[in-house]
Amino acid sequence: MSSRLKTTFAGVEFKNPVVLASGTCGFGRELNEYFDIERLGGLCSKGLLEHPHGGNDGIRIWETPSGIMNSVGLENPGVDAFIEKDLDWINQKNLVNIVNLGGHSIEDYLKGMEKLNQVDLDILELNISCPNVKSGGMNFGTKTEVAREIVRKIREICRHKLVVKLSPNAEDIVSLAKMCEEEGADGVSLTNTFLAMAIDLQKKKPVFNNTYAGLSGPAIKPIALRMVHQVSHAVNIPVMGLGGITTWQDAIEFIMAGATVIQVGTATFMKPDISMDIIDGMEKYLEDNGYESIEEIRGII
Amino acid sequence: MSSRLKTTFAGVEFKNPVVLASGTCGFGRELNEYFDIERLGGLCSKGLLEHPHGGNDGIRIWETPSGIMNSVGLENPGVDAFIEKDLDWINQKNLVNIVNLGGHSIEDYLKGMEKLNQVDLDILELNISCPNVKSGGMNFGTKTEVAREIVRKIREICRHKLVVKLSPNAEDIVSLAKMCEEEGADGVSLTNTFLAMAIDLQKKKPVFNNTYAGLSGPAIKPIALRMVHQVSHAVNIPVMGLGGITTWQDAIEFIMAGATVIQVGTATFMKPDISMDIIDGMEKYLEDNGYESIEEIRGII
């Protein structure tokens, strides 16, 4: 592998701009049995809450045309257990360790943050965009001024690089991103899943206990790409782009639209090591087109 | 065909709740060669502007996973030519004649409306949600208070039943729908297409001259269904639901979620008479499940 894919995001060095998205790769251990996760640029942990949480009841996954809907509801072992069992293992790996933090209330977020302030990690991804929890999550991330409060409070205490993960269900994702910039975030990532609905015709009931759930996968890519383009052109902090990225072509499109780093989520379910194909494809694309660095195509559209 | 599918929408009788969506069926003539369009509940005309308009340059259609993006840009013959050439023909047909009106400015909308006030039609669908025009269109339909102005002005003069077609790109589609109700609209229809982006990797350019275009088709169905569910539960005026409806199952889901009438758009491109399959399937579903009327399942979720 050449150095063509080397990327700097808010001062953090990525050997390549390909990151596994939160919630689709656990804490990396399972996928490490399919491929050496050190080949990745980075990995986002499953969304953590201060306390362990059992997640949602009922069906958690549903297939839609070129997409999936999930309603995991932030099942997670809690920050303490993560620190104890997984953090060192990931930190020892040569890749950017991004830790995704959620919350059911402002206090939740702050307490989780305080604990994570005590340890080493590379980037804190603040998830104010999870549509699958009744309180907290996305509710903090749809209105710019509501979101401002939490971003400000977290920024005040967060000693790590801070990336805010935005919801495509936000009223105005551009204003949300600008707010994050104003409040001192080091970057933003987008998009999380789209709030969507599925009905079980047999049962005449919503498929999901929460009625709504989050849509991801290739179906949403064209909308996510548009949002990444809008946001990248509106802020000066770097953007992690995601939403339906499945091929190296998708990844290059997000980079051309302005993303500095891209994340791969749902596609990992199609092929556990699909991120390796994406990295190889991007490298080859740059080589075939005579680019020395991925910088040369970033944001060219 | 029994009377199970008979539906009343804002006082207008539909023999069945299946309507062809604006822009995907012209003014009905071409499809009438595939099937008797009188079997439809209704038909929405291609979006009209006061004046004829040539529409957008460049590529107008692009395929995405389970969706399509279009950028027709309201190419249309103008209200006068429509009245002269097509209106009588449609009015003579035994189906609900819905005329879709767009505009590049408030004056445009009002002048088009004045002309349409002079003629007979069943429902006026006010399109404040077209993402493919640089001025007007969706720009009127994303912020509730901006949209209020145009809805109020049109309502003041419109002597027809008025349905406002909402954009999924709206900041808050529920508040938008409530505003329409407050302003005296007889119903709302949703959703129009989702603002999205496609990049041509070979050319390193956006596919569409306008950079962004509108996404429709099965890909968006789960999101559109969620919005229809939210809106139907928030307003007392009836809702026309659309977005990716391809099968009778999809149609029944939208009805269960609260839609009174459903519209079929992109699916017609898969099979010109797919709306007939949808009608037959809905009828059979009601029969097999012992429902005397589609009313019995409307909004049950």
Add this chain to the structure above:
Amino acid sequence: MGKILSNQKVDQDFFLMKAEQDNDARMGQFYMLRAWDTYPVLSRPISVFDADEKSVSFLYKVIGKGTKLLSELEAGAEITLDGPHGNGFPELAGKKKIALVGGGVGIAPLFLAAKTYKAADPEVQVDVYLGFSGEPILIEEYKAVADNVIVNVGGFVTDDINPCDYDAICTCGPGIMMKVLYEKCQKVGATAPLYVSMENRMACGIGACLVCTCKTSGGNKKVCKDGPVFLGSEVFGNE
């Protein structure tokens, strides 16, 4: 990737597929199968019906898009076989009488289970209970690997078994059937442990996404990784 050796309709909507595959698959494990590119999005979890060193076979029922696509594959076609995954059925060394109870396509993993239990200990008695709503299938095949095969068509296979006759019971089938069996075991005071094979919907199949979570008395478990086989008491014990 493996090559399909055969893919035959057994009856109605049931198909039996055999694919070339180096494997050490055990009874009760499953593979994530995929014979398409990106549409549909998810791979399909299917249990191991039978396996030897060079091949693995699957008994599956055509339900929707994915299994429909599987059923259209012909011998020679390539298929992605990701697995084997999961814990599989336990070894049950020392048990003398084992019952295997399957409903519908849930009979699939019981074939290799019967074979394995008999191979491990020729003295063990393995009885297989098969419940069908429609035509029964593969009865002769199951007879060849079990001591007794009890078939129920159109009724409740759980009515046919006396749990107290056995030292261990394994079951796979509709959730409701497995639950009824668990309750029957409780009611009659059976001492035999009941092992249930769960069929939660899956995305990754390897323990990375938490969509297949099963709430058990021992906390949340991943069906794909910690399961699919659990003790009935863990799953149905505190409902």
Add this chain to the structure above:
Amino acid sequence: MGKILSNQKVDQDFFLMKAEQDNDARMGQFYMLRAWDTYPVLSRPISVFDADEKSVSFLYKVIGKGTKLLSELEAGAEITLDGPHGNGFPELAGKKKIALVGGGVGIAPLFLAAKTYKAADPEVQVDVYLGFSGEPILIEEYKAVADNVIVNVGGFVTDDINPCDYDAICTCGPGIMMKVLYEKCQKVGATAPLYVSMENRMACGIGACLVCTCKTSGGNKKVCKDGPVFLGSEVFGNE
């Protein structure tokens, strides 16, 4: 729906498919082809290569998902053939020398065109110019239906023709090729009308959606309904 009679690889990425179909298709018309359910969304417009009362055939190049799926169909499979659509090439009665100029897969509609012009008037001279970037294909077939077949490989087929030699010219191929030919006709002062067959992207294929619009000197035209064949001057005349 029609049944596929044959579907053979011609060379490289080119396939020739013949399907059972009652039809009255004319030269230059096209069908919307579909051999899948909902994915991909759109049907594919493909020109009529040849036709008789009971069948129609297509010459197509594998480009992306849709044509890939077409290429995998075997004889006996069902395909949806929606058409024929469009105006087709004009009759050209009275013209004595006709040139048909094709580039790449744009050669497809010229086969039936050559046959039809010869059948309508055995006296007419039909010359076919075929331009290829890779290996030329079907040359013998074209020779069987035309008076002269001029083949260009790797160069510009538009260099080979003298427009002044003809009474009418029909062309189909990449937009840029057709434009160059139009400009050459203008430059050399050819009096022959030039008919160009456009390949705009389509959704409905029947004139209902306006996504295939071609801006012409006579206003907006629907390629699927008013075309695909236009006068070169209408399309390229006022650019």
